[in-house]
Amino acid sequence: NAGVMQNPRHLVRRRGQEARLRCSPMKGHSHVYWYRQLPEEGLKFMVYLQKENIIDESGMPKERFSAEFPKEGPSILRIQQVVRGDSAAYFCASSYAGTSGPSSYEQYFGPGTRLTVT
Amino acid sequence: QKEVEQNSGPLSVPEGAIASLNCTYSDRGSQSFFWYRQYSGKSPELIMFIYSNGDKEDGRFTAQLNKASQYVSLLIRDSQPSDSATYLCAVNTYSGAGSYQLTFGKGTKLSVIP
Numbered sequence: 601n602a603g604v605m606q607n608p609r610h611l612v613r614r615r616g617q618e619a620r621l622r623c624s625p626m627k628g629h630s631h632v633y634w635y636r637q638l639p640e641e642g643l644k645f646m647v648y649l650q651k652e653n654i655i656d657e658s659g660m661p662k663e664r665f666s667a668e669f670p671k672e673g674p675s676i677l678r679i680q681q682v683v684r685g686d687s688a689a690y691f692c693a694s695s696y697a698g699t700s701g702p703s704s705y706e707q708y709f710g711p712g713t714r715l716t717v718t
Numbered sequence: 719q720k721e722v723e724q725n726s727g728p729l730s731v732p733e734g735a736i737a738s739l740n741c742t743y744s745d746r747g748s749q750s751f752f753w754y755r756q757y758s759g760k761s762p763e764l765i766m767f768i769y770s771n772g773d774k775e776d777g778r779f780t781a782q783l784n785k786a787s788q789y790v791s792l793l794i795r796d797s798q799p800s801d802s803a804t805y806l807c808a809v810n811t812y813s814g815a816g817s818y819q820l821t822f823g824k825g826t827k828l829s830v831i832p
Contacts, residue, residue: 633819633820635822641824642806642822642823642824642825643762643806643808643820643822644822645813645819645820645821648817648819655817656813656815656816656817656819657815658813658814658815658819659813659819691761691762698817704749704750704810704818704820706752706764706767707752707764707820708764709754709761709762709763709764710761711760711761712761
């Protein structure tokens, strides 16, 4: 499967626990993006990463959320001390090259992780 | 705040008709425009992208871009029930943090009636 992979597909956490979402980009892609989609809402950009670098985290909440894309292994979105408002679908996308200017390459999405906070 | 606006619908068309989906955007500097299809409970699937003014055709899909009017549209010819989904317009906009990122509209829900 050469597509974007995400796991787990479904994650249930109690309030106060930590959630870790993983994303492996499409083969040949080195740019990863995380998005959040709340029920009945649009997709919202959270963070853009390349290997070992956070390029743009302007969409990330300032507290409790962090992301990384290590030299080896998948990108991880980490949510500490989850609250009910964090319940959403979290999508990862990847692209061949990045968005350093107004022209960008196409982004391809993974299947998403549905996070439910009880 | 950079915005991408779409009519939320639902847009209902009979099978075999042309479905026309519209999108406007506020960032005049945007250069890249994308249409994604999202079935209920699934992830967005890229179906078209366009960078230059004019039309771009791919099978039953045609994307149209008018940068002067800040308007992009998607036409689906010979609509099929399997085209019933939410269509998301995405525009590359300046994030304010030194890079450009995709801003998505809330989507138009299309229903193709057999």
